[in-house]
Ligand SMILES: NC(=O)c1ccc[n+]([C@@H]2O[C@H](COP(=O)([O-])OP(=O)(O)OC[C@H]3O[C@@H](n4cnc5c(N)ncnc54)[C@H](O)[C@@H]3O)[C@@H](O)[C@H]2O)c1
């Protein structure tokens with residue numbers, strides 16, 4: 571017997587990430603090739619015509635798993651009974667802008683949407699914030715949702731998976747090992763140039779990738795700036811922010827969370843009270859996680875040496891500053 575459809579809400583459905591994301595969700599790449607989906611598409615009133623165009627194209631793909639579509643400018647309709655919410659809709663960063671510039675502009679959106687999710691979605695809804703600054707936007711949405719109650723506050727995530735995937739490819743290219751062989755990467759902290767991509771634990775077929783590379787200067791002077799500033803490099807090259815790779819990372823995040831993963835994955839999760847890494851409870855922070863049976867677990871007890879400690883302190887400080895900057899909105 572075929573499965574009951576799952577409801578996936580996507581905000582910013584008419585945008586460029588939406589255009590890369592929706593077709594892959596409808597084809598089963600996110601929730602499984604046997605899982606029907608209903609897409610619930612939210613965008614602003616002025617973008618509704620464009621959403622209709624995307625829906626026409628989705629229809630024209632005749633996806634066997636696409637069991638229905640809803641287009642709306644009302645968050646209460648978009649999030650109704652949702653199993654998964656992908657919060658993409660936000661103002662993207664343009665040339666010369668920093669993420670901090672987006673905090674106020676986008677913060678208001680996530681207060682409204684967090685409340686609407688908590689009031690309308692399934693109690694165990696999985697929420698992934700892609701719209702930047704995604705960690706703090708997830709923190710805002712979660713704070714608004716907690717006021718309502720009902721939904722699981724641990725399930726409001728920010729997307730660090732793009733940083734994780736970017737780091738994997740840089741490591742594969744430097745070490746000469748296939749990307750598929752690399753295990754146990756962690757990206758700590760904020761989705762911003764301050765993130766700390768930590769390959770101290772990465773192995774390839776049992777070999778330490780840190781030992782294969784054996785180049786501390788490359789780590790500090792090339793690898794971390796390349797991964798951290800990749801978003802800006804893409805904006806500079808394309809004149810638009812990353813879209814297909816961002817959509818791909820969102821698919822990876824939710825797929826692993828829903829279907830499980832045999833590898834460590836980086837997820838921006840609300841820091842648990844007893845995380846053991848000194849991150850204040852509730853701050854949405856990139857952590858190493860394992861995913862099984864539709865849930866995620868923080869990997870605890872990794873050794874944090876002095877270099878890692880100093881890098882984690884920088885990204886933590888940035889997130890604490892962002893939290894302070896939005897305190898009046900909560
Ligand atoms: N976390 C990441 O790794 C990552 C990577 C790339 C981009 N991003 C971010 O994702 C966001 C979307 O990027 P994009 O390139 O698709 O932008 P885009 O401008 O192409 O599309 C954004 C869409 O969101 C809609 N929108 C704006 N406010 C909305 C609201 N309140 N409710 C619903 N929809 C709304 C717009 O109408 C538009 O259709 C940006 O914030 C961008 O910075 C994050």
Ligand SMILES: O=C(O)C[C@H](O)C(=O)O
Nearest residue numbers: 663702800801802811812
């Ligand atoms: O950097 C940006 O503004 C877009 C996105 O967050 C990215 O990392 O590509």
